[in-house]
Amino acid sequence: MPITDDLKQLLCFNIYTLNRSFGRYYQAAFSETGMTYPKFVILMALDSGGPMSVSKLSTRAGVEANTLSPLLKKMADFGAITRQRAEEDERRVDVAITDMGQEVLRRAKAVIMKGFAELQIDPGQMMDALQFLEDARAKVEDADPPKLNFDGLT
Numbered sequence: 001m002p003i004t005d006d007l008k009q010l011l012c013f014n015i016y017t018l019n020r021s022f023g024r025y026y027q028a029a030f031s032e033t034g035m036t037y038p039k040f041v042i043l044m045a046l047d048s049g050g051p052m053s054v055s056k057l058s059t060r061a062g063v064e065a066n067t068l069s070p071l072l073k074k075m076a077d078f079g080a081i082t083r084q085r086a087e088e089d090e091r092r093v094d095v096a097i098t099d100m101g102q103e104v105l106r107r108a109k110a111v112i113m114k115g116f117a118e119l120q121i122d123p124g125q126m127m128d129a130l131q132f133l134e135d136a137r138a139k140v141e142d143a144d145p146p147k148l149n150f151d152g153l154t
Helices: 011-033 037-049 054-061 065-078 099-119 123-142
Strands: 081-085 093-097
Touching (some): 011 037, 011 099, 037 081, 054 065, 054 093, 093 099
């Protein structure tokens, strides 16, 4: 389906379609391993951020807590992470990556890096794009958007 010029000019549309393309790309890269993009993000967040509460992981990984809980259970059953109730507050569950999870992550990163090298995306352009997207996300999250008003339309 060709993109019209009007749609090409919408930043949100380009981000949305790029997200869908990345989703298909990661799905194909991980194929029948059981690894998914959300699991990959969770392992990345735990590897770089250390053990953390489910609430903090939800924020860090950009995944809603109610979506995260069943995913974490599967990952713990597989052995990639541990889940443990906090001693000081039994309502809080802390999550950590295991040695096995780090190995799974190492292999997944290698596959993704190989794939990105084959895409021939310029590293400088990618770094510029990452900085732009990070800045734009922060601004959008902090914004109070104007409201669409249909008053007066018949």
